Amino acid sequence: MKRTAFFISDGTGITAETLGNSLLSQFEAIQFKKITLPYIDTVEKARQTVEKINAACEADGEPAIVLDTIVDEAVSNELAKSQGFKIDVFSTFLKPLEKELKTHSSYTVGKSHAIIEMNRYKERIDSVNFALDNDDGARTQQYDRADIILVGVSRCGKTPTCLYMALQFGIRAANYPLTDEDLESPKLPEVLQKHRHKLYGLTIDPFQLAAIRHERRPNSRYASLDQCDFEVRTVERLFQLHNLPFINTTNFSIEEISTRIMAHTGINRRGD
Amino acid sequence: MKRTAFFISDGTGITAETLGNSLLSQFEAIQFKKITLPYIDTVEKARQTVEKINAACEADGEPAIVLDTIVDEAVSNELAKSQGFKIDVFSTFLKPLEKELKTHSSYTVGKSHAIIEMNRYKERIDSVNFALDNDDGARTQQYDRADIILVGVSRCGKTPTCLYMALQFGIRAANYPLTDEDLESPKLPEVLQKHRHKLYGLTIDPFQLAAIRHERRPNSRYASLDQCDFEVRTVERLFQLHNLPFINTTNFSIEEISTRIMAHTGINRRGD
Numbered sequence: 151m152k153r154t155a156f157f158i159s160d161g162t163g164i165t166a167e168t169l170g171n172s173l174l175s176q177f178e179a180i181q182f183k184k185i186t187l188p189y190i191d192t193v194e195k196a197r198q199t200v201e202k203i204n205a206a207c208e209a210d211g212e213p214a215i216v217l218d219t220i221v222d223e224a225v226s227n228e229l230a231k232s233q234g235f236k237i238d239v240f241s242t243f244l245k246p247l248e249k250e251l252k253t254h255s256s257y258t259v260g261k262s263h264a265i266i267e268m269n270r271y272k273e274r275i276d277s278v279n280f281a282l283d284n285d286d287g288a289r290t291q292q293y294d295r296a297d298i299i300l301v302g303v304s305r306c307g308k309t310p311t312c313l314y315m316a317l318q319f320g321i322r323a324a325n326y327p328l329t330d331e332d333l334e335s336p337k338l339p340e341v342l343q344k345h346r347h348k349l350y351g352l353t354i355d356p357f358q359l360a361a362i363r364h365e366r367r368p369n370s371r372y373a374s375l376d377q378c379d380f381e382v383r384t385v386e387r388l389f390q391l392h393n394l395p396f397i398n399t400t401n402f403s404i405e406e407i408s409t410r411i412m413a414h415t416g417i418n419r420r421g422d
Numbered sequence: 423m424k425r426t427a428f429f430i431s432d433g434t435g436i437t438a439e440t441l442g443n444s445l446l447s448q449f450e451a452i453q454f455k456k457i458t459l460p461y462i463d464t465v466e467k468a469r470q471t472v473e474k475i476n477a478a479c480e481a482d483g484e485p486a487i488v489l490d491t492i493v494d495e496a497v498s499n500e501l502a503k504s505q506g507f508k509i510d511v512f513s514t515f516l517k518p519l520e521k522e523l524k525t526h527s528s529y530t531v532g533k534s535h536a537i538i539e540m541n542r543y544k545e546r547i548d549s550v551n552f553a554l555d556n557d558d559g560a561r562t563q564q565y566d567r568a569d570i571i572l573v574g575v576s577r578c579g580k581t582p583t584c585l586y587m588a589l590q591f592g593i594r595a596a597n598y599p600l601t602d603e604d605l606e607s608p609k610l611p612e613v614l615q616k617h618r619h620k621l622y623g624l625t626i627d628p629f630q631l632a633a634i635r636h637e638r639r640p641n642s643r644y645a646s647l648d649q650c651d652f653e654v655r656t657v658e659r660l661f662q663l664h665n666l667p668f669i670n671t672t673n674f675s676i677e678e679i680s681t682r683i684m685a686h687t688g689i690n691r692r693g694d
Binding site: 153161162163164165168169171172173176177178179180188189213215219221235237239240242243244246247250251253255256257258271275278282285309310313314317318403404405406408409410412413 | 433436444445448528547557589
């Protein structure tokens with residue numbers, strides 16, 4: 151079974167897409183063709199969108215799912231003319247919220263991903279720069295400013311996790327790769343010792359690590375299963391020996407790794 | 423006026439938080455204290471959460487807003503016992519969707535940000551590595567593999583935008599900084615010429631550029647308003663001369679810059 155799903159917004163489309171993906175992931179039996187249409191902010195664009203939706207409905211032989219977060223009533227009304235099955239997120243929730251909050255909503259377009267919270271936005275961009283500057287143990291003198299320092303072997307997921315934490319939450323995340331040399335001793339590397347309370351370990355299944363490294367440096371010792379297995383076992387022992395919290399990244403997305411670390415450590419997003 | 427808002431999830435909390443921020447941004451008159459609680463996946467955790475919500479309700483003297491995306495009925499029912507004003511996203515939309523799709527939802531927890539779409543997830547991580555490898559014009563020989571190449575002066579927003587496009591959409595975004603030297607000639611730098619169709623310009627208000635650069639290198643020529651003004655004027659002329667599409671990043675968030683570029687160029691996310 152196949153159905154088309156449209157995520158439509160007068161802004162970036164991120165809210166519509168995020169909610170749409172969450173809802174549709176609950177229907178595993180159905181294969182969805184997902185189409186995100188951002189910046190549908192005029193009646194004319196809505197009219198063109200209705201044509202696209204109707205074409206999909208006819209091609210599928212079933213109504214398309216249409217999830218929208220459009221604020222403007224005229225644009226939303228135009229969109230309602232399609233043959234799709236419409237889930238109108240804002241009108242569903244804004245009316246009861248207005249009642250509860252005893253105030254009218256401002257019905258303004260695309261607020262949430264615009265730079266309304268300048269402070270918070272600046273923290274996010276600063277944190278991206280921090281993550282880049284403090285990637286791969288390059289500038290350990292900035293660890294004083296870090297909210298968290300991820301440690302683990304090469305290619306276990308440190309860098310994407312740091313960048314995600316920075317972009318999404320404005321968290322200053324540094325990372326330090328534990329190399330063969332670091333793993334020779336049961337001590338933590340000296341640069342890390344005074345930041346012990348900020349350290350969080352990442353580990354990974356050795357088979358997956360070998361596969362990831364193999365893409366980077368095919369047939370190298372670095373990518374061999376023996377080497378990966380050795381590094382992972384040693385690093386996990388190091389985490390345990392020093393009582394460092396750690397997470398196995400193998401079956402988790404960067405969203406899950408990041409939010410689990412935050413929930414576990416109690417680190418808060420910056421700029422709030 | 424102040425109200426507390428809880429965004430509660432049995433998974434990462436990203437959907438609840440994204441939707442919650444969108445909805446509440448429509449109520450500008452009210453200042454919200456926002457609290458995201460992810461991984462509330464047992465009745466016991468829900469019970470503790472109810473206590474937190476009730477404490478906030480009492481402190482505010484008004485019911486807290488409670489937006490949740492909890493799938494499990496027992497956990498959700500426990501949460502419903504709080505004194506907060508509950509917006510139950512999944513039960514609101516899943517029932518009508520089940521009817522329309524003529525199938526039951528799987529009611530499984532935290533699917534959407536788990537690695538269910540392995541292919542798409544891998545593209546995202548690969549794209550992050552691509553963005554890092556191709557940041558700041560470092561490795562122009564990989565431009566063949568790029569989906570897009572952002573060009574602009576130093577610190578106009580190229581790197582965070584590339585990383586966001588990679589993390590959120592799996593797009594391979596490289597960037598090339600146009601330096602003083604590049605700006606001496608009305609020609610495009612040679613490495614860019616054969617990728618003309620992939621180029622997208624970023625520009626920025628000179629005052630904002632000077633402020634950003636000043637944080638990086640205080641009181642340098644690089645950060646002076648004269649220099650920033652010269653670079654921005656020259657780069658905009660270059661974009662116009664070569665008919666390159668470009669966007670002024672001054673008042674846009676990286677979400678907006680990214681999605682506007684995608685909407686304009688028609689670049690699709692990878693791994694779909």
